[in-house]
Amino acid sequence: SSELTQDPAVSVALGQTVRITCQGDSLRSYYASWYQQKPGQAPVLVIYGKNNRPSGIPDRFSGSSSGNTASLTITGAQAEDEADYYCNSRDSSGNHPNVVFGGGTKLTVL
Amino acid sequence: QVQLQQWGAGLLKPSETLSLTCAVYGGSFSGYYWSWIRQPPGKGLEWIGEINHSGSTNYNPSLKSRVTISVDTSKNQFSLKLSSVTAADTAVYYCARGLSGGGGYSGYDYYYYYYMDVWGKGTTVTVSS
Numbered sequence: 001s002s003e004l005t006q007d008p009a010v011s012v013a014l015g016q017t018v019r020i021t022c023q024g025d026s027l028r029s030y031y032a033s034w035y036q037q038k039p040g041q042a043p044v045l046v047i048y049g050k051n052n053r054p055s056g057i058p059d060r061f062s063g064s065s066s067g068n069t070a071s072l073t074i075t076g077a078q079a080e081d082e083a084d085y086y087c088n089s090r091d092s093s094g095n096h097p098n099v100v101f102g103g104g105t106k107l108t109v110l
Numbered sequence: 111q112v113q114l115q116q117w118g119a120g121l122l123k124p125s126e127t128l129s130l131t132c133a134v135y136g137g138s139f140s141g142y143y144w145s146w147i148r149q150p151p152g153k154g155l156e157w158i159g160e161i162n163h164s165g166s167t168n169y170n171p172s173l174k175s176r177v178t179i180s181v182d183t184s185k186n187q188f189s190l191k192l193s194s195v196t197a198a199d200t201a202v203y204y205c206a207r208g209l210s211g212g213g214g215y216s217g218y219d220y221y222y223y224y225y226m227d228v229w230g231k232g233t234t235v236t237v238s239s
Contacts, residue, residue, distance in 0.1 A: 028219070029219075029220070029221060029222060030213075030221060030222050030223065030224055031213050031221050031222070031223045031224075033223070033224065033225035033226070035155075035226075037155075042204055042229040042230065042231055042232050043155065043204070043226075043229055044229075045225060045226060045227050048223060048225035048227070049213055049223045049225070050213060050214070050216060050221070050223075054227060065216065065221070086154065086155055088155075088224070088225070088226070089224055090210060090222070090224035094171070096168050096169075097168055098157065098168055098169070098170060098171065099145065099157040099160065099168075099170075099208070099224065100157065101147075101154060101155040101156065101157060102154075103154045104154040104155070
């Protein structure tokens with residue numbers, strides 16, 4: 001089955017722009033979705049589809065995709081954006097479709 | 111506003127069966143995929159499996175032999191059973207609502223979408239003798 005690969009950790013200076021990437025074969029046919037998870041809390045969807053934000057998600061969060069790589073960009077990172085970020089997609093490469101998550105990226109805002 | 115409320119036993123002994131239930135409030139049960147996801151302490155998210163309103167299931171191949179997900183549409187509930195648990199099954203278990211469909215063309219390539227937009231609060235399950 002397909003896997004999704006993320007960098008374990010990324011840091012960004014307050015107010016600067018950061019890109020978190022996710023690679024995997026399933027991303028050639030599925031848009032990645034992105035989740036933010038803060039300690040002790042359930043994940044929260046921040047980006048889905050081509051580049052869609054659920055209600056309540058700030059517009060500094062955006063998504064893009066090219067080939068087997070999806071990216072989550074935070075433009076003007078804030079202190080409250082410090083969290084773990086996970087990418088996710090469906091994988092239809094095998095006999096039965098399943099769902100895969102990336103290993104997660106810990107974002108530190110300096 | 112759709113909400114998921116989950117419950118189940120939080121402490122199990124090795125070889126026992128984990129059993130969790132998730133109830134869907136405030137929204138339709140049909141047209142979605144209802145998933146279970148877990149997160150071991152200090153680790154990432156792992157998808158366990160999913161079911162739709164008609165009872166069609168998909169499971170993570172690494173857990174398939176021990177997992178059963180079922181649905182009770184009369185109660186808008188779905189459940190997880192994981193048999194023969196060990197300490198490695200200690201985790202926070204989440205239920206979530208998934209949506210999947212055609213996302214359209216981006217350039218010459220056609221893309222689909224899948225995402226989980228509503229999550230339960232999580233249930234901590236500890237396996238210890």
